[in-house]
Amino acid sequence: MRVIRSIHSLRQVINKAKRQNKKIxxxxxxxxxxxxxxxxxxxxxxxxxxxxLSIFVNPQQFAPHEDYAQYPRDKKKDELxxxxxxxxxxxxxxxxxxYPKGYLxxxxxxxxxxxLCGKSRPGHFKGVATIxxxxxxxxxxxxxxxxxxxxxxxxxxxxxxxxxxxxxxxKICPIIRENDGLAMSSRNRYLTQQExxxxxxxxxxxxxxxxxxxxxxxxxxxxxxxxxxNIKRYSHGKLDYIECVDPGTLAPLAQIxxxxxxxxxxxxxxxxxxxxxIIQIYAMGQRIK
Ligand code: PAF
Numbered sequence: 205m206r207v208i209r210s211i212h213s214l215r216q217v218i219n220k221a222k223r224q225n226k227k228i229x230x231x232x233x234x235x236x237x238x239x240x241x242x243x244x245x246x247x248x249x250x251x252x253x254x255x256x257l258s259i260f261v262n263p264q265q266f267a268p269h270e271d272y273a274q275y276p277r278d279k280k281k282d283e284l285x286x287x288x289x290x291x292x293x294x295x296x297x298x299x300x301x302x303y304p305k306g307y308l309x310x311x312x313x314x315x316x317x318x319x320l321c322g323k324s325r326p327g328h329f330k331g332v333a334t335i336x337x338x339x340x341x342x343x344x345x346x347x348x349x350x351x352x353x354x355x356x357x358x359x360x361x362x363x364x365x366x367x368x369x370x371x372x373x374x375k376i377c378p379i380i381r382e383n384d385g386l387a388m389s390s391r392n393r394y395l396t397q398q399e400x401x402x403x404x405x406x407x408x409x410x411x412x413x414x415x416x417x418x419x420x421x422x423x424x425x426x427x428x429x430x431x432x433x434n435i436k437r438y439s440h441g442k443l444d445y446i447e448c449v450d451p452g453t454l455a456p457l458a459q460i461x462x463x464x465x466x467x468x469x470x471x472x473x474x475x476x477x478x479x480x481x482i483i484q485i486y487a488m489g490q491r492i493k
Pocket of ligand 1: 234262357
């Protein structure tokens with residue numbers, strides 16, 4: 205495994221791999237790696253000859269009041285985990301390399317960046333799209349691997365890739381959960397003991413919504429209210445949003461359709477948690493995925 209810090213050295217290795225017809229898979233991260241990242245790396249390893257992992261805590265996707273300074277950074281642990289997953293290259297650029305003095309260029313994926321998490325995190329997805337565009341230009345992968353937990357991020361990046369003609373295929377991988385259902389996230393480590401006990405309420409309320417829909421409930425307002433009251437009752441969490449959206453466009457839905465996504469964000473203490481499920485209804489049999 206090589207740890208590469210400069211874009212020039214990375215491109216030399218990538219160009220050599222391309223000349224050898226190697227298929228290049230890429231997993232972008234901000235480090236503090238967990239089993240969710242591992243599942244992306246495992247899939248990437250299975251499907252490619254060269255596995256590139258980037259670790260860069262991107263300042264452009266944090267608002268000034270957010271957790272950029274506290275964001276967990278554990279280079280040694282990350283390197284160990286990457287080695288275990290047979291990563292070939294860790295790209296570890298510095299802030300000066302990615303955003304040198306005088307940096308002026310940004311990527312905005314309009315309108316969909318303002319929905320869901322974008323409402324309470326203005327500018328966040330501009331930061332995400334910009335860094336991923338830059339990383340794609342450095343790594344030139346054949347396949348980019350992203351996680352379904354950050355469903356809006358994945359959707360926005362897919363749109364950016366299509367709109368700007370990046371020659372890369374995108375694969376979205378399933379959410380990996382703790383035993384109690386909490387979606388894995390680097391930010392889970394911020395939770396106090398009490399908050400950690402309460403955190404599975406996000407997934408539990410999604411499951412409860414699914415059960416209600418299975419039992420025939422079709423009113424989205426009733427479902428959102430039920431989820432909200434569960435969150436209030438069983439946690440100290442402050443609800444940011446619960447939304448039912450079309451998974452193909454992220455457009456908010458007024459009515460249940462055959463396939464839809466329920467997404468939510470909850471602030472538990474200082475930690476903002478997100479989760480989602482995609483529900484598919486097969487005719488009147490109401491089989492749910
Ligand atoms: O999901 C993340 O870890 C980040 O948003 C990403 C995609 C690595 C961009 O900084």
